[in-house]
Amino acid sequence: MVLPKIYKSFLIIATVTLITVLAVSGFAKTKPQHNVIIFITDGLRPSKVNAQETPNLHEIRQQGVSFVNSHSLFPTFTTANASAIATGHYLGDTGDFSNTINVGFPVQSASNSPVPFLENNAVLEEISQHFDGNYLNEESLLDTAREAGFSTAAVGKVGPVLIQDVTQRTGKSTIIIDDATGSPTGIPLSSEIAELLTKNGIALKSPTRGDNGKSGNSTVPGTKVANIFQQQYFADITTKVLLPLFKKRQKPFVLIYWSRDPDGTQHNQGDSLNTLTPGINGPTSLAARQNVDNNLAQIRAVLKQLNLEASTNIFVTADHGFSTISKESKTSYSRTLDYPDVMKGFLPPGFLAIDIAHGLGLSLFDPDKQNVVVDPTQGQFSKNGLIAKEANKPDVLVAANGGSDLIYLPNSTNNKALAKQVVDILLKEDYVSGLFVNDKLGSIPGTLPLSAIGLDGKSDLPSPAIVVNFRTFDTGCGDPTACGVEVADSSLQQGQGMHGSFSRADTYNYMAAIGPDFKKAFVDRVPVSNADVAITLAKTLNLNIPHQGKLIGRVLHESLVKGVKKVSFKSNTLTSQPSTNGLKTILKYQTVGSTQYFDVAGFPGRTLGLAK
Known part of the structure; x- marks a missing residue:
């Protein structure tokens, strides 16, 4: 039968309308x-995950994808890797070079210091x-998902949580709950979330860490409890509010x-005061590892109860590995002086x-205390350091972080x-193992450029002139990445925990x-890193994160169900020109196409993973 033209038009319109309705309602979706x-x-180390002590973390690795060639970005600090996890960019693009950085202006909320600690919402x-409202200058996975109509939330440790969607600071869109909630x-908190918290008997103000926050001192051990x-x-x-709401x-x-666990507990633990063993x-x-495993088990159980398990991807990663702190040096001028609350002969905080x-x-x-004079000969030290003839005309600015420090000029x-003068000073110190210099300063013997390790990109924040990696070694337990030790520029004691170095103990992070x-x-x-997390998950969600810079993961x-079966990768070594005393900065890294994964770097024999 031949239909009149008017009926054909009506049929076409009706069909298109039906398809549209089905698509909107979800029935026409193939996926x-x-x-x-x-x-x-x-701060979770892969070798510390097993069936007996951390069964849930172990189960995900066994039943899902186990990333055995995983990497934290260097410098191996929390906010730095938080920026990578959030955006998929290397640090040269985000500008979040470490936990403490030079931002180029006095920050009022940090006592007018130009080198603030970033784990602070204010x-x-x-x-x-x-x-311009976003210091990272890059869009995050949460930002992209929120704009696409997803429900979004970030919960947990103050600092890295807000970094996941740093433009959303009103609580009206992405839900942000951290240590500072209620302060x-x-x-x-939105009225909706506040009402749900109250309904479920949950306080509107986050609790403190209690005894877990106590780090002790040179004579009093730190904490003996996890952040439970x-x-x-x-x-x-x-589990009681967000997942049911979603x-x-x-x-x-x-x-x-x-x-925050195991990181916070490993930093402050009091099991090893002034000794390298058992260290962390x-x-x-x-107890801290078991604590985080229990939290994960609770979340997985509720996903199953809500029938969300089959539709939810869980990606577990650690921002960095971890090491035990050493405060020892034979060459440092700083260790020849006496300080209160510092073991005699040990390096003080701010030694660099x-x-x-x-x-x-x-x-x-001291840039954190209105530039007051610091006189080490009188037992004085500061966390960060401003070096000059006059405080208002700084020549050198040191941002102390832990297993590595940043130097600005x-x-x-x-x-x-x-x-060159600063590099020459550093090359004489036994606690230094590898130096990276801003490309704009030219080639200096004994050093490699920042661009070699993904630190030279589109960042709006000031770039370091020199990144200093500190010496690392292991205690001989038979598993170097589990028993790593690093010289650390920190107020914590020898035997407590730190990260930030370019040793494999710090770059090797748990991922599954x-x-x-x-x-x-x-x-x-195949090598993977924290810069790959957002890029991969965006793919699974059919999202495309916009990019300003080009230093991105893959x-x-x-690892994906419908992905390729084989990906090729290569191992590479980059060696600097030797300094006058023969020291060379050596970088070992892997590549997948043009994407780089940094294993270890430093002076051979002074970096765990680089044999002499």
């Missing part, structure tokens, strides 16, 4: 929309406002859960700034000459994934 949970186990907000620096109470608060919010909304979601491998650190000031014959000032008219888009019982031997195709 259901999935959810994502990124679970960050701050600091992050002030810096972002200074840089003057906390991100506000505070983390239970975050786990309860996730289920009720019937929209896909992306949730970031940032566990004592019973308190074990003290040694550089002494080497240059200049005065030392803010106002010098002869940067190349001054950089499970869910509908990931292969089952698959061991991925989609982990080999």
Whole structure:
């Protein structure tokens, strides 16, 4: 039968309308929309995951994808890798070079210091406002998902949680709950979330860490307990409020859960005061690993109860590895002086700034205390250091971080000459193992350029002139990445915990994934890093994160259900020209296409993973 033209037109319109309705309602979709949970186990080492002590972390690795060639970005610090996990960019693009950085202006919320500690919401907000609302200058996975209509939330450790969606500081869109919730620096709770917390008997103010926050001193051991109470608060919010709310909304979601344990406990643990063994491998650190495993188990159980397990990808990663602190040196001028609360002969906090000031014959000032004079000969030291003849005309600015430090040359008219002077001083110190110099300062023997390690990109923040990696070694336990030791510029004691170095103990982080888009019982031997997390998960969600810079990770195709079966990669070595005393900075890295993965770097024999 031949239909009249008017009926043909009506039939076409009706068909198109029906297809549209079906598509909107979801019936016409060939692939259901999935959810994502990124679970960050701050400072977890892969070799410390096993069936007996951490059964849930072990199960994900066994039943899902186990990334056995994983990498943290250097410098191996929390906010630095938080920026990579959030955006998929290397640090040269995000500008988050370490936990403490030079931002180029006095930060009021950090006592007018130009080198603030970034694990603070007020600091992050002030810096972002200074840089057009987003100091990272890159869009995050949460930002992209939120704009696409997903429910979004970030819960846990203050600092890295807000970094996941740093432009959302009102609490009206992405839900932000961290250590500061309910305090003057906390991100506000929406009326909806506040009502749900109250309904479920959960306080509107985050609890403190209690005894877990006690780091001790040179004569009093640090904590002997894990961060159980505070983390239970975050786990309860996730399982009793957020996941049921997301289920009720019937929209896909992306949730970031940032566990402070085992990191916070490993930093402060009191099992090894002033001794290198057991270091971070004592019973308190074990309790912290079990604590985070219990939190993960609670989240997985509720996903199953809500029938969300089959539609939710869980990607577990650690921002960095971990090492035991050493305070020993035979060459440092700083260790020859006496300080209160510092073991005689040990390096004091701020030792790098003290040694550089002494080497240059200049005065030392404290940028965190209105540039007051610091006189090491009188037992004085500071965390960060401003080095100059006059405080208002700084020649050198040192941002102390831990297993590595950042050096800036803010106002010098002869940067190349001054950089060479500083490098010459550093090459004489036995605690230094590898130096990286800003490309604009030219080639200096004994050093490699920042561009070689992904630190030279599109960042709006000031770039370091020199990045100093400190000496690392192991205690001989038979598993170097589990028993790593590093000289650390920190107020913590020898025997406590730190990270930040370029040793394999710090770059080797736990990574695993499970869910509908990931292969089952698959061991991925291809190199991966924290910069790949957001890029890969965006792929599973059919999202495209916009990019400003070009230093980005890759989609982990080999780990996905419909991905490729084989990905080729290469191992590479880059060696600097030798310095006058014969020292060379050596970098070992891997490549997948143009994407780089940094294994270890430093002076042979002074970096764990680089044999002499």
